Amino acid sequence: MPRLTLFGYWRSSSSHRVRIALHLKGLEYESVSVNLRDGEQGTETHRARSPTGYVPCLVLDGATYVESVAIIELLEERFPAPNLFPADSGGRARVRALVEIVNSGTQPLQNTGVMKHLAELGQDAAGQAAWLRHFVGRGLASLERAIADNARAGVSGPYAYGGSSTAADVYLVPQVDAAKRFGVDLSACPRVVGAYDAAMRLEAFQKAAPHAQPDAPKA
Secondary structure (H helix, E strand, C coil): CCCEEEEECCCCHHHHHHHHHHHHCCCCCEEEECCCCCCHHHCHHHHHHCCCCCCCEEEECCEEEECHHHHHHHHHHHCCCCCCCCCCHHHHHHHHHHHHHHHCCCHHHHCHHHHHHHHHCCCCHHHHHHHHHHHHHHHHHHHHHHHHHHHHCCCCCCECCECCCCHHHHHHHHHHHHHHHHCCCCCCCHHHHHHHHHHCCCHHHHHHCHHHCCCCCCC
């Protein structure tokens, strides 16, 4: 059996993605918290694992890997069943496009480093919230259009891409969770919300949810 250790944080959307992928593939792993609120990502210990200081960081059989896209591609190659990408090259490209709409075009604009810099530039809490709602809303609107385009091309099903969960859902779900937290209006994104609801009926997504993590604050 592989030895897997995930260094992450309960509310980190990038950590959330990797947790979903691990649960979808039925892989057991040890969870180690890197408390972003307390600045543990900036310690020498964590930077020895992650050059950027970001989470997640996955240790697989003694080797260390960073960045959620790279980690999830690694898991797909090492543990191909169940698949997180379609069998055909065109389908894989479209799923990767959905992934990148979130990974490159949406989530980086909401991370704590961006919010900290906005505060340093004099942006108050209301301005920061407006920033979040604008850019996260814009990203999810793009995701909505991409899912609709795929549907018009014949890709039907309740999930982000077709009739089974894929890497697209792995990225969509944490982003929608963040959007809800930021108060983003999702009424114009029915396909995104539908895919989210379908995914959240699956046990893997429920187990990976932020509130279900051992380092989440207890009510």
